[in-house]
Amino acid sequence: MSLATATDAPPARDNLFSHARHIMAENPVTGIAFGLFALLVVAALIGPYVVPYDPLASDTAAALQPPSATHWFGTDQLGRDIFSRVVVASRLDMTIAVASVALVFVVGGFAGLAAGYFGGWTDQIVGRVSDTIMAFPLFVLAMGIVAAMGNTVTNIIIATAIINFPLYVRVARAEANIRREAGFVQAARLTGNSELRILLGQIAPNILPIMMVQVSLTMGYAILNAAGLSFIGLGVRPPTPEWGIMVAEGASFIISGEWWIAFFPGVTLMLAVFCFNLLGDGLRDLVDPQRRT
């Protein structure tokens, strides 16, 4: 906290920004992570329109070329440009991650809120469901869900949301629980608000910052999980460009030395996950200074 803000009591927003700047200055890595994140978003939004080659067009004359000035990341066994494919893939990977996190944010967040606020049988049911999910090794459960429900991208999103459910429930439940008898909640209740209205109008906005940290932290995990599923052949199908499947396609060429086919999508995947993990840590410092490491 800067000293100046304490005395003249500026609006809360300024305070937050100065706090954010302070944290950035202290930890430049968070700044780098923000930069990477912006790059990812740009790639996902306009990637398909600016890449130099068609990500699906094969050119067998130029197959298996190492990185060069014409093909920055080289070409794969069908002569497709890996750079173009990596950039275009960011849209699909980001979509899967954002959609699954948004889904679990709404469903898991609400379930956790209700469990923490109402207690009783709501809490029991939500707790049982989370416990049961946690009884599985999470990636294995995701495999089972996608295999049972059918091999589509939508099901990858649902499976990824399901395995993240307990995490969101735990955070939302704990935060709602400590606020259920808070002064502002009692005031809202006295003025005649319905319980649901209090839950969504008073408690939900209060736990939003903590939940956003959770979103950022699980985003990386969601990308990893989706890429892992497509690596073993679930969900995304070739020739669709997606990082996990591109690594899988390059895997058989690693032992003959054509490293670039798997390397570039793999590194991009790693950087994306790294970026979200760092952002999550940075956001946590911002929201909850006490837990700073």
Added chain:
Amino acid sequence: MLAQIARRLATAIPSIIGVIIVTFLLTRVLPGDTAAYFAGPAATPQAIEEIRAKLGLDKPLPVQFVAYVKDLATGNLGNSLTTGQPVLDDLRARLPASAELTLLGLLLSILIAVPLGILAAVRQGSWIDHLCRIVATAGVSLPVFFTGLLLVYVFYFRLGWAPAPLGRLDFFYSAPPDITGFYLIDSLATGDFETFRAAFSQIWLPAVTLAIFSLAPIARMTRASMLAVLASDFVRTARASGLKPSKIVLGYAFRNALLPVITTLGMVFSFLLGANVLVEKVFAWPGIGSYAIEALITSDYAPVQGFVLAMAILYVLLNLAIDILYGLVDPRVRIEA
């Protein structure tokens, strides 16, 4: 002690019931025609109907559930279409390969992560502390299949230190006699050092891949819990009494710091069992993970279902073992219970 173990066993029962219900739901209720799955991709409509009746899928759900539980109790997980064997036999034959790999990976990771965490806590702010932080952040970001491939490229293709990633044993060698199913132990037990060396040369790279993956949570937790313990009163007293630093750190502090680390192992196993599937695919390791992947590709559903169930039950049992270990390490838990 026995009574306490029995009580812990009882706490695992709800988890197992939950696991069974979920695997049942996954096969019977969700969209997707189970009979068509079991019949295979080339089946005719009549064949699917026949299988539906044979599997009892035309009966009401509760009846199906009872039949499902009865099958499980007798160890009947169905037959694999690809191997033609009962799924249970296949899983049993392949489990040692997965277990050997996972346990060796975990062992390696503990051997590196625990000392790293301790040193990072003792020398807080030093280079080793920074190293620990980098390992902890990078470790959770690495896609395990990608690390595996990188290691293959470097150690097989570039340096030639590891053999081609093609399974447990080079085909020149025959598998050691089946005692534990772990090639490393079996070959040593029969004094066959040649086979031991061959098996070790195959396993070390995938084991290192798994170890890198699981380093992060163990190192982070060791560091955090060591820091908390080193700041506690009894450590201060020990210091004030003039005990040797090594005695304080390893004799007193570490034993107390161990408890949260053991608890973390549960989560680490959850990650490891999932990562194992990916690593098995990268190294063509003949374990239950690659068995499930092969079955997935051919839409052979019974093995996948058996695999998910086996992994979940294994995981529940591992958590149980961790709980019991916790009681052994911490006498206070025993007294309270």
